[in-house]
Amino acid sequence: MKLKLALFGALSLALAAPALAQKAVEVPGGKYAKEAEQMFRGSFRADNPSYWMTRLEQDETMKTCQQYRDNPPRKIGEKLEKLNAATIRYPVDGKLIGDWKEGEKLAAVGTGGHIGFIQPDPPGRVRGGNCYACHELAKKEVAYGTIGPSLHHFGKLRGNSDDIVKYAYDKIYNSNAFSACTNMPRFGLHNWLTPEQITHIVAFLIDPESPVNKD
Template sequence: MQPKMILALGFSGICVAGCATRPSDSEAEGAVAEMIKASFKTRGQAAIDRLKQDDAQALCSRHSGELPKGASEEIEKAQQATLRYPSSGKLMGDWREGERIAQSGGGKQFTDDPARPAGGSCYNCHQISKQELSFGTIGPSLYQFGKLRGASEAIQKYTYGKIYNSEASTACSNMPRFGYNGVLTEEQITHLVALLLDPESPVNK
């Protein structure tokens, strides 16, 4: 028998068994959540409690892209309330440190030393500089970010806030909430702000 035919027969079998007693949406959601939970194990610092979604995340998952009217504004307002700025008031650190953090994908995995600071994996989703050989494109290119926007206090605050909690300005963003979730420290975030805004950083060359 052709592999394609076997596949087709397999699918029709699923339908015969499944279509007669179709589960409700909430039953299906519950079953999927259980299945996901059962396929992960806590290993060191990579604990299973990471699967627990907060209210904003749960809302984004439930509506996958199409939020009910007014929900985006509500999520952004609630997430804005989580923003914590450094007590020093200084939002720009050292771009060299920022570059190391942006290009590091280490941290928070069970194989990583929990005592060592995590990286930001920014390169996984963004172009950062011209020298990079490879980068991801889930997020917009950040090349020349500061050159195009300047480094005013408002831009510094926006950039810090975006990295601290991306959903404070974009509900259901695909960008991790680095400060809010305790992946990066406030100081690390100030280094990343410098990477993006300092005129001397390779981002702005």
């Protein structure tokens, strides 16, 4: 009995320790968080178009990620992942592999979506996935970033099973369905890329003919 109790105690301690460690991380802004939010909101011109100002809104994922400095406790992370997985939509024809050549173009484009009075994008500026900002992809492009993992040989290493194709599509559509508070944007959720454009990037990752899987 005593042994059982001791074991139970040791186990609960072991389980509680990580939770306690996470609790010790203070919310950014501490006791001034609320005031800081008001101050931030009050920093913008009153004549900003309202669709600009909606970009300051935070959904539950953004708010929670900020609160935990992008490192939420696993339980809360799982909740966010379920929430985000439920947002994923697929192309009408159900085809998840598009044209890798289109995907290659989208992966390189880092422009689009800039607003403001000083240096907004000209009308009609192409919006891309900007994958190279954070990922290594085709060997020939040496100017790649390292915030995300290398995706070189993505298809060559993982194959092109339905599961892998769906994973690639889902991850691009809503990255937070897999790892809550990841640095990666949720391209589909925000309509930054259309489902069709996402299938092109999937093809760029998966297609054996894609430069990602050559060299």
